[in-house]
Amino acid sequence: MKQRILAALLACLLLSGCAQTPVYTAEEEVNGPAVAYVPLDDRPDNVERVQYLAWSLGYDLQMPQADDYRTRLQGQPLNENGTQYGDRADLYEWVLAQEEAGCDRYILSMDQLLSGGLVNSRSMWEHESVTLSDGTTLTEPERLSALLETLARDGNNQVWLLDSVMRLAPTVGYDHWDLDGYNALRAYGMAGRPVLEGEALTVEAIEADYRLGSDGSQLSLGEFGLEEWEVEEYLSARSRKLELAGQMMETVTGDGYGNFHVLIGIDDSSEEDSIQKNEIAYLCSLLRPGDALLSGVDDLAFKAVTRLYLDEQGWDGATATVRYYGGTEDQPACAYDYKPLQEIMAEHFDFFDLQESSDGELQILVLTQPLDEAAAQNYCNSLVMDLRQCQIQGQPVIVIDAGNGRYGTQFHEMLTEQTELGGLLSYAGFLDMAIVTGTALSHGVARYARLEAGKPSDAENRAFARTLADSILKDFCYKNIVRDKLLNYIRGDLGANPDNFWQPETNRNAIRQMLEREMEECTKPVIRNLESSNMAVVPHPAPTGDRIGWGSVLLGNYRFPWDRAFEIGMDIELGAFTAQHKGIYEMYTP
Incomplete structure (x- = not known):
């Protein structure tokens, strides 16, 4: 009874778009x-x-x-x-x-x-x-x-x-x-x-x-x-x-x-x-x-x-193969970090007991800021091709976007069109570059360790799916697309402050309604990808087994923490898992 009541409540909130706290x-x-x-x-x-x-x-x-x-x-x-x-x-x-x-x-x-x-x-x-x-x-x-x-x-x-x-x-x-x-x-x-x-x-x-x-x-x-x-x-x-x-x-x-x-x-x-x-x-x-x-x-x-x-x-640790794309891994990921990206990675490897190896159990693909702007497309192509190959071979993959916005939307579009987003161990790219390494590695290592411990429960798999979807959708859709539109709307149309909707007093409902409209449109291709994706339930799945298919993904209850446009919160409702999908772009064709 409790589950039915909460599910009905969430459905109402998703339809109304007016709730302000997570459910x-x-x-x-x-x-x-x-x-x-x-x-x-x-x-x-x-x-x-x-x-x-x-x-x-x-x-x-x-x-x-x-x-x-x-x-x-x-x-x-x-x-x-x-x-x-x-x-x-x-x-x-x-x-x-x-x-x-x-x-x-x-x-x-x-x-x-x-x-x-x-x-x-x-x-x-x-x-x-x-x-x-x-x-x-x-x-x-x-x-x-x-x-x-x-x-x-x-x-x-x-x-x-x-x-x-x-x-x-x-x-x-x-x-x-x-x-x-x-x-x-x-x-x-x-x-x-x-x-x-x-x-x-x-x-x-x-x-x-x-x-x-x-x-x-x-x-x-x-x-x-x-x-x-x-x-x-x-x-x-x-x-x-x-x-x-x-x-x-x-x-x-x-x-x-x-x-x-x-x-x-x-x-x-x-x-x-x-x-x-x-x-x-x-x-x-x-x-x-x-x-x-x-x-x-x-x-x-x-x-x-x-x-x-x-x-x-x-945990006895794991081996990991790290591949960088972009050519600036020897520099800080942004002006607000205190060491080059490679050194930040090494410190986190020590914390999580990861050992770098050429044939690691984990594959970590990192897009850095482009050393050569003219080669940006090639950097993205190389990472996406390697990611596809890893997924076909059933290798667990962590993807880190440390490009700091230098690739616009092209990298996200390529990942959406050519890879299985829901098959990743973890992804990070949203918000400050100083946290992407720790975010991606903590989530990826946690999931890998949980799979090693035995098949997760349905509730554990749903929680994992939510954290992956949250990270991908906010980075792909909000950070580089919807937020820019909101900033222009708040400054231009409303004459308000996107960093604080209370100074001056602003029509917060109008801002939230625009967020809902823009996110509904922008997230469609990413959600289609997730809903066609498969999730591994063992550390190293075979091409035609050891996976479950994602069900539906429904977003709602959008909110602005601290009433500013910098970031958003949202609820993610998932449909029942399914049998393994055939795979995006027939990636798992026997």
């Missing part, structure tokens, strides 16, 4: 081990896509109520706690309640628990005490210590702590920061600082060098168009965040914390000797075996869920 049918519910999860914020990469991934591995992901971890931009309605950020008291008590109830798996965003979310962590320049429901007031260091100590008392707990290196500038449209302030502070943050090493890497020494250039002289604020109060706020926020991260690392280094794992992401960086460099080196010096500091922040939960599963399965 999932009962078939996605799993009865496996519970994982208590405090997300970074309420964006899709930190909520529904983490749910999909956890469900696909048999985990029952438990989360606080959405208002407790929601971020509101400037001028938007406040949360129930009267702020623009998450409720740190509620979240602290929620985690303790999960422990009291017997939970023994945790994935916890420290940015959310300590600062109310990623965005607010960049703007909170003073330590702020929190008052709990019983009237107890705790300072931030007290609350951090109490939380970790409580979870450490149960030796059966497995705890993943997620944190981030503060990015080079705060968020546009939050607090009082605008684009000019962001650009000025990012330039200031990117300027070289004295490089500290060894015993000199202390919080105090790092903070003392915040205002110094690489030659040791004082940086001129006028050169960057900044005022003293702006820099003071910015540096105080950095200090607060670094001090709390240092306390966290020093705590888990003590006895009794062997079941704690730390994963730190680097947010909006550069290759320069920037203000982040000493912070990164300091945190790296405190990492224990099994901890990691990697590029990307919005993919942290993906990586933690996958690593939790791998450890519990006794």
Whole structure:
């Protein structure tokens, strides 16, 4: 009865197009081990896509109520706690309640628990005490210590702590920061600082060098168009965040914390000797075996869920063959990453226990930015031809689009017209390039490990299909086509701000209706491909077996997280799986 009611409710929401919160049918519910999860914020990469991934591995992901971890931009309605950020008291008590109830798996965003979310962590320049429901007031260091100590008392707990290196500038449209302030502070943050090493890497020494250039002289604020109060706020926020991260690392280094794992992401960086460099080196010096500091922040939960599963399965690792197309793998994937793409790949290989090999179990195909613009078509052709061959041979394939928009829509069109999208292990290309490697590898490795463990359940396969469809549809259809149309409509026709529909007050219903119309048209060829695709249910399927056919794919309940055009959320309803399709373009003809 429950499933029929939820299914009917979802159908109504899909028809009306007016719902504003995710609704999932009962078939996605799993009865496996519970994982208590405090997300970074309420964006899709930190909520529904983490749910999909956890469900696909048999985990029952438990989360606080959405208002407790929601971020509101400037001028938007406040949360129930009267702020623009998450409720740190509620979240602290929620985690303790999960422990009291017997939970023994945790994935916890420290940015959310300590600062109310990623965005607010960049703007909170003073330590702020929190008052709990019983009237107890705790300072931030007290609350951090109490939380970790409580979870450490149960030796059966497995705890993943997620944190981030503060990015080079705060968020546009939050607090009082605008684009000019962001650009000025990012330039200031990117300027070289004295490089500290060894015993000199202390919080105090790092903070003392915040205002110094690489030659040791004082940086001129006028050169960057900044005022003293702006820099003071910015540096105080950095200090607060670094001090709390240092306390966290020093705590888990003590006895009794062997079941704690730390994963730190680097947010909006550069290759320069920037203000982040000493912070990164300091945190790296405190990492224990099994901890990691990697590029990307919005993919942290993906990586933690996958690593939790791998450890519990006794994962022995896998070999992988990596092929690059585009010729710029020796450069950062974008201006906001801190190392060349090949090095970022290598760091993630270490984290997931992957060994590069010329004849690997996994095939990883990576499109980079084009070294030669005139050869862009050839780069795409080569990858697509290799992908087709891998799929014909039944090889599990991960595809990473690190082209940073340089190929327009041609690469996506070729994949849609010539390959079986639903047969991929994973795909990533949407949003920031700094997270595509971690997103694609975490999802691909997780699926491969799940297949190795035995045939997944129907619910696990549906969850996997959703995360793959979500990634492909948003990247192919929204990022490079629909979003551009929306930006022109919002700026031109509505005279509004695509980065915040509340400043000025905007007809949000009109924007959503246009999104629905454009997505309905743009997604048709991609959905046709998915509905004709087959999904492997074993690690290395034979050409005429070991696969199930995708059923129907229906999208609805479109929404704009944070009421801005940058990204979208949507519900994905799947029809029943079928017998194996003959295959797109007769790929599996005996």
